[in-house]
Amino acid sequence: MLRYTIKRILLMPVLLLIVALLIYLLLNLNGADPLQNMLPQEYTQEQYDALAAKYGLDKPILVQYFNWIKGILHGDLGISYKTRGPVGDDVFYRIPISLKVALITTAIMLLIGLPVGVMCAVKQYTAFDDITNVVSKFLGAVPSFWLGLMLMIWFSVGLGWFPTYGIKEGARSYVLPIFTLLLPFLAQFIRQVRSAMLDCIRQDYVRTARSKGASERRVIFHEALKNAMLPIITFAGGCFASMIGGAVTVEKLFAIPGIGYKVVEAINTRDIPTMLACVMFLSILTIVVQLLIDLSYAFIDPRVRSTFVSVKKKKKAPAKAEEVKAA
């Protein structure tokens, strides 16, 4: 298992470099020149060349790419085309903000979603289940940017309870963004927990547990929930990852200086170094979350665990693990 983990971690830089190369190629695809945004309205060829040389843009794309890699190895993420300051400072200022929002949102999602989802599954065919179902269906259909806008109109503009934008007012300024981010994910999460639990409640081993005289509580929490945790963890992990990358609209709407906001800004201004830094961060996060999800599988499910053990004997074990998951 340790070997597997190490292998995955060693594979990470390779993946990241490929992603970075793709981003490089992609953003150079339509020939838009980032220098145009940086120069004054009228400029001379000399000014242009000087600027190009300063940012290393006079060299072919691949050379630029390798120079970027070289910089990274020295801990240098490059100079932003837009702010003209080091990319690293900007991005590292934003990462904690994004992480904070995503972590709090995920925590709330788990705290509310797990009990409500389990309740729905246990109380299937009751009013509680039906109402939750309808509410989550509606919430799941609301685009987050519109939801944010509505919340802003009602609670910030209308009632004045929360600031409309920025993070200057401490905790209060995070309430609406987190709420906006939370609701659509929560809606989906509840449905996911419910269906995972329903699947497990119907299994034969749950009937066996009942036939042994287990209390209903034990049947739900001991027998069913542990098995249902696999899809639930996968989904929650995915939610966390996309809360950081997908918070673009929410961050933009509430002017939260997070990574998602920065990505949009960088894309719009062709600020390749900033864009790369952001994407690198998001990719690392996604890969790590995925790895944690896979490891949690092994932790929970002995069948997956045993496929890890056989890694030493057979090299095809990861494929096997996937099959077990699929089944």
Added chain:
Amino acid sequence: MSEKLLEIKDLSVRYTTDGVISRAVNHLNLDLDKGEVLGLVGETGAGKTTTALTILRLLPKYTSEVDGEVFFEGKDILKLSEKEVRDIRGQKISMIFQDPMTSLNPVYTVGEQIADVIRFHNDNMSKAAVEARVDEMLKLVGIPPQRKTEFPHQFSGGMKQRVMIAIALACNPELLIADEPTTALDVTIQAQVIKMMRNLQKELNTAVILITHDLGIVANFCDKVAIMYGGEIVESGTLEEVFDKSTIHHPYTIGLFGSLPNITERTSRLTPIMGLTPHPSELPEGCKFHPRCPQCMEVCKTGDNPPKIDNGGTHVIQCHLYAEKEA
């Protein structure tokens, strides 16, 4: 005669799925003495499993409807509180299910799953005593006790069924319900498991309801036989009475025996029962068997169930054929 261990009186079970009503069990009567082995025989969909689940009150809560009485040691199980039923499950009545592959919880060790049932019913038992009992049970079913730390997926089908039997017998129940315990197993393993169950039954003097469609197993194991068709018992009696070819039988029973190869008589082909088992939602009027009955008469097609004919001793047949002859 002393008090019966189990007495089922006029039991009916109906399922409702999507507005379709399935009458799985219809006015069923059964009784069983201590230490007796009853074979419940019938095709798939005859209501055998439903009957078994009703005895343990394991039917799905919202989609099933039960009428009648199930007396166990003088108490009507259907009227007990949830808590009282739980005390019976696993301790007084336990059950072995059809598919050992799915009946054990994949995320807990075999030992834990056996220990569970012991702990549920013996609150004050020390940890060491529980473990000792687990070892004892594993030895009883022929599994080395060291293997209790393994997970179900590390066991073969026959071994899993042995574990199920260990779980079922761990609290010395008065009644063991075995729902097609060998159907999912290889033929050679079947023989082993049945032989083991037979020995354990004699040793522990547990009453057994053996649900099966294998007449060979019935002949091997049972004291009494009940043949089920369309949610009713069409013929019942001692093993000798039902298997006695010289006396009268229900046409369905004759059909069942006709479907078996016979070594002593050289016939070119088996005699199958024509047609298919009716779905419990589409049971015919009159005698449930009449559309497939080779000796069907006009009276069979309408009205209520055929009369129950007492053929001496405990042998009862529910058929118009012999009512006519008697009259």
Added chain:
Amino acid sequence: MSKTKAPRLKKNSQAAEVWQSLIHRPAAVIAMIGCAIILFLAIFADVIVPYDVAIRQSGKIKLLAPMTTDIYGKLHLLGTDNLGRDITARVIHGARTAMEIGLLSSIISLVISTILACLCAMLGGWVDNIIMRIVDVISCVPGMVVALAICAALGNGIPQLLVALTISSLPMHIKMIRSVALTVAKKDFVESAVALGANPWYIMVKHLVPNLASVILINGTAQVSINIMQGATLGFIGLGVKAPTPEWGTMLANGLSYTMKNQYMVYIPGIVLCLAALSINTLGDCLRDALDPQLKGKA
């Protein structure tokens, strides 16, 4: 109880059965009506109101509230926007844009991923390896960011948006369909076909795809609404369709500066988006229940 119902014969096809099961659910019927309305608007947009009305700008009739009549005596049911364009017409033509984006991108993505996933499952080996490694690379960037980057690289416009949404949704579909295809490929009927010497394409079309149909359909329906949302999100950010094209997300972004006085400009497109997504999602859920009775509440 008399049983007059005819015995249940497996005469009708699966499609008919699914249809039967759908029209007996009120939620499904409402969802189908909703989807039908969106489709109707999308197909007959030009018949209902000329495209010209949706993009014609006029300073004289800008920012009219819903249900007002302009100086030319024309009634604007949902009002006009900041450039004097009729919002009703923009909503109707926006339905066409949304459908083009949502439906087309989902279909393209599903067709490609079905083919690739089947290839993976059938051939295995290096084909499977290469495809899955590419999937790994794409899926280590969040889907939204992939779409953003592609949109930025290719510029604004519906075809560009289609490419972006297709690529960003491919990895998930390939993984999902492949896992089902792998289990189907191991089934006896496929192995017997292989043993009988059928060629891989034949097996794929005849055996694999029909058995994947329900997974594809369920995922596809969900993807339609996801892609409409993503398209709107991109439009909202300013990377989606080209400027005058009526699109719900861009309409919302437009209204952003007018949230104080002209709130209808953000209410209307938002509500339309919600209703569209709700109808499609509900239809998808009902389809899933109908196609896969296992998932339905049997408890």
